[in-house]
Amino acid sequence: MKTFDRESIAVVIGASGAIGSAIAGLLEAAATFRSVIRFSRRSVPALDLTDEASIAAAAQHAVNAGQVRLVVDATGFLHQEEIQPEKALHALSIEAMEANFRVNAMGPALLMKHFLKRMPREGKVAFATLSAKVGSIGDNRLGGWYSYRASKAALNQFVRTAAIEWSRTHRQSICVALHPGTVESGLSGPFAKSGLTVHQPDESAAAILALIDRLTPEDTGSFLDRSGERLPW
Numbered sequence: 001m002k003t004f005d006r007e008s009i010a011v012v013i014g015a016s017g018a019i020g021s022a023i024a025g026l027l028e029a030a031a032t033f034r035s036v037i038r039f040s041r042r043s044v045p046a047l048d049l050t051d052e053a054s055i056a057a058a059a060q061h062a063v064n065a066g067q068v069r070l071v072v073d074a075t076g077f078l079h080q081e082e083i084q085p086e087k088a089l090h091a092l093s094i095e096a097m098e099a100n101f102r103v104n105a106m107g108p109a110l111l112m113k114h115f116l117k118r119m120p121r122e123g124k125v126a127f128a129t130l131s132a133k134v135g136s137i138g139d140n141r142l143g144g145w146y147s148y149r150a151s152k153a154a155l156n157q158f159v160r161t162a163a164i165e166w167s168r169t170h171r172q173s174i175c176v177a178l179h180p181g182t183v184e185s186g187l188s189g190p191f192a193k194s195g196l197t198v199h200q201p202d203e204s205a206a207a208i209l210a211l212i213d214r215l216t217p218e219d220t221g222s223f224l225d226r227s228g229e230r231l232p233w
């Protein structure tokens with residue numbers, strides 16, 4: 001990456017995931033940051049999106065290491081054994097809605113709460129969170145996947161709102177929601193449809209990092225696919 005201060009630190013949250021580990025690996029290989037800090041529920045310190053104290057401690061740990069100029073949030077939730085994307089209204093449950101909103105919307109909002117204020121006020125700083133095109137309300141033509149769609153739409157609103165606030169104190173800040181494309185991972189695997197192009201995590205990670213490098217403060221508050229195309233809210 002060419003547009004960030006080379007003495008600064010990059011943070012990847014959800015570094016245990018398919019896309020997150022690819023992003024962290026590419027950042028380390030490129031060596032354009034002084035160091036790359038990988039957070040996950042198994043890192044030391046651990047970062048669990050459902051535990052605000054762990055988020056605050058992780059943010060402090062990161063800034064103790066130096067100036068954090070890039071934070072990529074690659075966490076996300078779609079399913080676990082008993083919770084599956086809903087095909088119809090009758091499948092809605094508090095448990096599933098809560099699981100999706102906790103990880104996809106509230107967790108990233110708390111990441112912004114604890115990381116953004118700790119990042120340098122001068123020079124390029126960026127917070128990019130992985131959203132999903134299915135979270136677009138304008139682009140919803142198929143229905144279904146209520147909780148995942150709604151939680152990603154909520155995430156997009158958190159990003160837009162935080163971007164406005166952050167730009168008042170951090171004039172060169174960039175806060176965006178990015179769609180990584182359809183990527184092979186534990187999250188997407190059970191739902192791969194034949195005929196649909198599925199990308200490898202490394203390919204998606206490279207596109208995401210190239211896009212973040214191109215972004216300027218004029219792009220803050222936007223919802224983009226990995227090629228940089230604006231997506232409807």
Ligand SMILES: NC(=O)c1ccc[n+]([C@@H]2O[C@H](COP(=O)([O-])OP(=O)(O)OC[C@H]3O[C@@H](n4cnc5c(N)ncnc54)[C@H](OP(=O)(O)O)[C@@H]3O)[C@@H](O)[C@H]2O)c1
Binds near residue numbers: 047188
């Ligand atoms: N794959 C796709 O086709 C696709 C398409 C559109 C959008 N996305 C988005 O891209 C992002 C990354 O997805 P992926 O495909 O790489 O999925 P993945 O391999 O399942 O990775 C998900 C990551 O989220 C972490 N996570 C889940 N719950 C957490 C919690 N409570 N606290 C902290 N971390 C938590 C997981 O950590 P653990 O290892 O601890 O579980 C893992 O690192 C997600 O936001 C997803 O919605 C993916």
